[in-house]
Amino acid sequence: MWPFTGEAPTLWLALYLGTFALHAVFVSYVLAGTGYALVQSLRKADDPIAAAVRDRLPFMLGCGITAGVAPLLFLQLLYQRRFYTANLLMGPRWGAVVPALIVGFYALYLAKAKTSQRLRRLALAVGTACFVFVAWSWTELDQLMQAEPAWRAMYAAGQRIYGAAAIYPRLLLWLGAMLTLFAIVASWWATGGERRRLAILGLVGRAISVIAALVLARSGGALDGSAHGWLYLLIAALAIEAGGWLWTMRTPDGAGLTLVTGAGAAALVCATIVREAPRLALLEPPRAEAAAAAGFPVFALTLVTGIATITWIWRAIRSTRPAE
Ligand code: HEM
Incomplete structure (x- = not known):
């Protein structure tokens, strides 16, 4: 089934799409969760959702960064020349992502600590700014990566920021999707009225994404014709998800959230494929020497060592847990 057919390296592509979707879930919780906790702190609202979210944010950021490594590796394999060229052109401005993540990490620990309201607000504001910066980057x-005709002029002008008009509605589309993904995950730790509030946020997130998608489409934003089937599936999944949110608002502790989660997961998978479609035409076959130097034994050794180390850490931590 398209796009897992033809010239595209099927396995790498499937792994890229799957791991990218997982990454999106975690970073959505981090970005939208930090923003949510900030708004509630500015409103001086005594909100159990915000307290629970603040508590989980550092862990979720760790998961988001770790889950970003796998799609990063597959992305480099799939689009080598384009990925590295875009990295080099953006240079230090791209490198600023790393300090932003470090500052964001510390800010989340500060927001979680027992501290004054003012300091907590400041930490959440800094964290939100850092994560929006990373998403924008x-x-x-x-x-x-997709704008090869612009590369020469950008290099000649020593420009570090690529300010194409499509970037801002695309970012808005992502911010809406992140709000919804955050609402889905956070709802599993909430009940009653809290779930109802998260359902409203879930719907608001989708409304933001739809508006941004319409702006993108009007400006000729990229939607590859071959992705139409996935787009229809995406629209159907979003409609079912919206029904699930309305159900959750009526009966917060019913099965509505299960429906929302299933439909939201399907929507995420379809959206990652629709998102990738315009770039697939840019895939280049691997160079012969690179294909020959695949290094499977090293990969296998690293895999076994990694699994053994993680098992050892897990067992070591379990053995220090007091017996129940
Ligand atoms: C809180 C921190 C982060 C946020 C908010 C974030 C957000 C995003 C967003 C919004 C996109 C989609 C961009 C688009 O389609 O226009 C994205 C893509 C991606 N992110 Fe993250 N990210 C974060 C951290 C990371 C880290 C640390 C890594 C790597 C270790 C990573 C790896 C990736 C990869 C590989 C992609 C796919 C890029 C592409 O396909 O062009 N992200 N991220």
């Missing part, structure tokens, strides 16, 4: 990199 990824969107810019994604677009610059």
Whole structure:
């Protein structure tokens, strides 16, 4: 089934799409969760959702960064020349993602600690700014990779920021999707009225994404014709998800959330494929020497060592847990 057919390296592509979707779930919780906790702190609202979210944010950021490594590796394999060129063109501005993540990490620990309200607000504001910056940077990199005709002029002008008009509605589309993904995950730890509030946020997130998608479409934003089937599936999944949210608002502790989660997961998978479609035409076959130097024994050794180390850490931590 398209796009897992023809010239595209099927396995790498499937692994890229699957791991990218997982990454999106975690970073959505981080970005939208930090923003949510900030708004509630500015409103001085005594909100159990915000307290629970603050508590989980550092862990979720760790998961988001770790889950970003796998799609990063597959992305480099799939689009080598384009990925590295975009990295080099953006240079230090792209490198700023790393300090932003470090500052964001510390800010989340500060927001979680027992501290004054003012300091907590400041930490959440800094964290939100850092994560929006990181999201913007990824969107810019994604677009610059596909804009080969702009590379020469950008290099000649020593420009570090690629300011194509499509970047901002695309970022808005992502911010809406992130709000919804956050609402889905956070709802599993909430009940009653809290779930109802998250359902409203879930719907608001989708409304933001739809508006941004319409702006993108009007400006000729990229939608590859071959992805139409996946787009229809995406629209159907979003409609079912919306029904699930309305059900959750009526009966917060019913099965509505299960429906939302299933439909939301399907929507995420379809959206990652629709998102990838315009770039598939840019895939280049691997160079012969690179294909020959695949290094499977090293990969296998690393895999076994990795599994053994993780098992050892897991067992060591379990053995320190007091017996129940
Ligand atoms: C809180 C931190 C982060 C946020 C908010 C974030 C957000 C995003 C967003 C919004 C995109 C989609 C860009 C687009 O389609 O326009 C994206 C893509 C991606 N992110 Fe993250 N990200 C974060 C951290 C990371 C880290 C640390 C890594 C790597 C270790 C990573 C790896 C990736 C990869 C590989 C892609 C796919 C890029 C592409 O396909 O062009 N992200 N991220």
